[in-house]
Amino acid sequence: MVSSFLLKLDHSNNYHVRRHREAIEIHKHVDNFNRKEETTKMNKIWLSVLKNSKIKIVDGNQHSEGRAQLMTNKGYGIRGDTLIDIGSGPSIYQLLSACESFREIIVTDFLEQNRVEIRKWLEKDPEAFDWTSMVKYTCQMEGDREKWMEKEEKLRRTIKQVLPCDVTLANPLDPLVLQPVDCVFSSYCLESACNDVPTYRSAVKNVGSLVKPGGHLIFAVILEETYYMVGPHKFNCLYLTPEIVTDAVKGAGFEVLWSQALGFTFPLAICDAKDTFFIVAKKPSKSQ
Numbered sequence: 001m002v003s004s005f006l007l008k009l010d011h012s013n014n015y016h017v018r019r020h021r022e023a024i025e026i027h028k029h030v031d032n033f034n035r036k037e038e039t040t041k042m043n044k045i046w047l048s049v050l051k052n053s054k055i056k057i058v059d060g061n062q063h064s065e066g067r068a069q070l071m072t073n074k075g076y077g078i079r080g081d082t083l084i085d086i087g088s089g090p091s092i093y094q095l096l097s098a099c100e101s102f103r104e105i106i107v108t109d110f111l112e113q114n115r116v117e118i119r120k121w122l123e124k125d126p127e128a129f130d131w132t133s134m135v136k137y138t139c140q141m142e143g144d145r146e147k148w149m150e151k152e153e154k155l156r157r158t159i160k161q162v163l164p165c166d167v168t169l170a171n172p173l174d175p176l177v178l179q180p181v182d183c184v185f186s187s188y189c190l191e192s193a194c195n196d197v198p199t200y201r202s203a204v205k206n207v208g209s210l211v212k213p214g215g216h217l218i219f220a221v222i223l224e225e226t227y228y229m230v231g232p233h234k235f236n237c238l239y240l241t242p243e244i245v246t247d248a249v250k251g252a253g254f255e256v257l258w259s260q261a262l263g264f265t266f267p268l269a270i271c272d273a274k275d276t277f278f279i280v281a282k283k284p285s286k287s288q
């Protein structure tokens with residue numbers, strides 16, 4: 001009875017219902033990446049993904065280091081005062097390099113559960129997720145693995161706000177109105193937030209409106225995915241191609257500086273995604 005009710009929620013067309021359903025599953029399943037028990041090891045299921053990727057996996061804790069390496073922001077010389085991360089989830093790994101290039105970072109998410117997890121990490125709550133192995137690995141890639149404690153402190157100091165956000169709103173940070181910022185970053189958020197391409201295109205515009213003229217927009221995107229699993233439950237995802245993403249970014253008034261698909265394949269037991277795609281774009285300055 002309960003499980004058929006939950007199954008109905010999994011396939012609900014209502015986005016909010018599905019997000020809350022997902023949060024329940026993430027909490028329940030110990031083999032999910034988001035769990036504390038999985039802190040130092042990534043689920044083995046990701047190994048085949050990493051093996052086939054163009055990204056080199058170095059020695060050591062291959063599972064989590066591989067994921068950290070994928071997510072590390074290589075920079076592209078993009079710096080500034082403020083970066084907003086849209087749809088941060090309960091995660092901070094995606095910001096470990098960014099805190100070297102921005103004076104302040106604002107993290108955001110739709111779900112309060114995720115914002116609570118981030119606050120726990122910021123406040124060093126004993127219940128917080130332990131990101132140590134990813135922090136160490138990022139430091140190793142940046143040249144000094146031993147600096148991981150300094151890095152954690154630096155990121156804690158740099159994250160100034162944890163805010164609610166909804167990419168489907170014209171101002172995703174509504175009711176807050178912020179001055180446009182130097183950089184907006186978002187990984188794997190819009191494709192799970194939008195049910196169709198027109199909604200995706202307007203979400204890209206909404207998020208892009210937070211960038212100031214001359215500032216940058218960076219997306220990490222899952223390609224050609226229609227579902228992903230959390231425990232035994234299947235969730236829908238918007239099917240995107242590099243062309244759809246690039247067109248949406250250009251349609252939001254940005255000039256694309258760089259984009260690349262990384263060459264991943266994913267086990268169907270996790271999802272049916274075909275690859276991961278990164279895109280870096282610039283909003284023309286007023287004088288251009």
Ligand SMILES: C[S@@+](CC[C@H](N)C(=O)[O-])C[C@H]1O[C@@H](n2cnc3c(N)ncnc32)[C@H](O)[C@@H]1O
Pocket residue numbers: 019086087088089090091094108109110111114165166167168186187188189190192193
């Ligand atoms: C796949 S997770 C990605 C999390 C993180 N960025 C990462 O790279 O691991 C997608 C996130 O988008 C958030 N999200 C979904 N819909 C959203 C919306 N309408 N506005 C803002 N965030 C949303 C979800 O709560 C979830 O945390």
